[in-house]
Amino acid sequence: MQDLAQLEPIARDLPQTKRGHERCVALLESATELFLKFGYESVSLDDIVNHAGGSKASIYKYFGSKEGLFKAICDYRRDQFFKDICQPFDPKLTDLRNYLISTLLNFQKNLNQPEKAAFMRLVLEQSQRNPELARHIHEQGPKQIQLAIAKALENAHSKGILYCENPLFSAQFYFGILRNLEWKILMGLPAEESDQENIKYISYCVDHFLDGHQKP
Template sequence: MPQLHRSPTSTPTRSEDRRRNLLITASELFLQQGYDGLSMDAIVAAAGGSKATIYRYFGSKQALLVAVVEYLCEDFIIDLKQLDTSGVELARGLEMILEQLVAVVTSPRHVSFYRLVVNGSAHVPQVGQTWYEHGPKFWHQLIATLLQEQRQRGAIATDASTSEVPAILFDALFSHLTTRTVMLGQTCTAKAFQPMIQELIALVMRRLQVA
C-alpha cells in the first residue's frame, strides 16, 4: 500500500497520523469501488474509528474524494519529482519525462484512478480541478522548465515559441495512453510507446529549430 511521503525531519502528531491513515485507506477503497459504490460506513469499517472522526478530518464524502485525488496525484509523481534533466540534451530530457508519463499512465493503478477522476468529477466538480492542478499542470511545468533551461543554454532558437509545447506533448501522449488503457482496456508495455515518443520529440525538435 502506498505511503504518504514527508520530510525526514518532520514529526507527525497523532492527529496527523490518524488523518494520514484514513486517507490511505480511503484511497484504496475509492480505487477499488469507485465513488458511487463506496460508503462512509465502509471506510470506517476498514480504517477503524468512527464516522464522526472522518467528518472531523474531511467534512464530507465529497471533500474526502478531493483529498484522495490530491494524494494519489502526488503519489503518482513521486519518482517524477526526483527526475534530473538539468545535465542532459533537450531530446533526452523530453524522452525522460515522457517515458515517466508512460510508466505512470499504463499502470493498472492509474487506470483505476483515472476512472475515479472522471466519475468523481460528475459528482464533485472540484475533483477535476484538483486532478489538473496536481497532475497535468505539474507535467506541463516540468516540460516548460526543461525548455527554459535549454533556451538559456542556446539549444533552442531565440525566436522559437515554446509556450504551447508542454501542453501539446503531454496531451498528445496522455490522450493516446488513456484511450489504449482506459477506454480500450489494453495492457500496454512502455516499449510499445517508444515510436510515438520519438516522433513527438522529433516534431518538437524541428518546431523549435534546435541549434
C-alpha cells in the first residue's frame, strides 16, 4: 500500500491517518471498478460511496468533485503503471541496448493486461470531452516517460555510447516502436504475436534505432 506522502499529489486534502489513507485509496479503487464496468457518465457519486462505504463528504474533501476524483484515479494509476517500466539508466549496471529493449518489453507487458487496456480506453474517451484532463494526463504520463528516456539518451551521448543531438525527439521516435501494438489494444484486437515474436520485433527495432544514432 502506498504511504501517505505518495498520495500527496493525488488527494486534494492529504489524509493524516492510516484510516483516512485507506478510505482515500478505497474510493479510488472502487470508483475505478465502477467506471470500467458501467462507464464514467453512468456512475454517480452515490454509486461510488455505496460501493466503497463512507460518505460523499469524503469525496468532496479529498477530490473536490467527480471530475477531480477521475483525475486523481488517472494520477494514481499512472504512478502504478510507470513505477517499474522505466528505471534510470545506469551504464554501470546494464548496457544501453538491453536497457532500451527491457523498457519496451515492460511497457508492452503492461499494455497487454486487459484491465489496464480498458482503463486506457476510458481515459481516451474522457479526454475527448475534457481537454484540460487530456493535457494533464499527457503532461504527467507519456511526457514524463519520454523525458526519462531522453535523459538516458543524453547520458549515453555524454559518455560517447551513441550520438544523439536531440534526445527528446529521439525518445519520441523510440516509443513509436510500440505504436502498432497500442492501436491494436485500443481497438480491442486480440494479441496475435507470441512473447518470442515480440522480443524479436522489439530487439530488431532497437538495433536499428541504435544504428541510426552512431556518430556521423
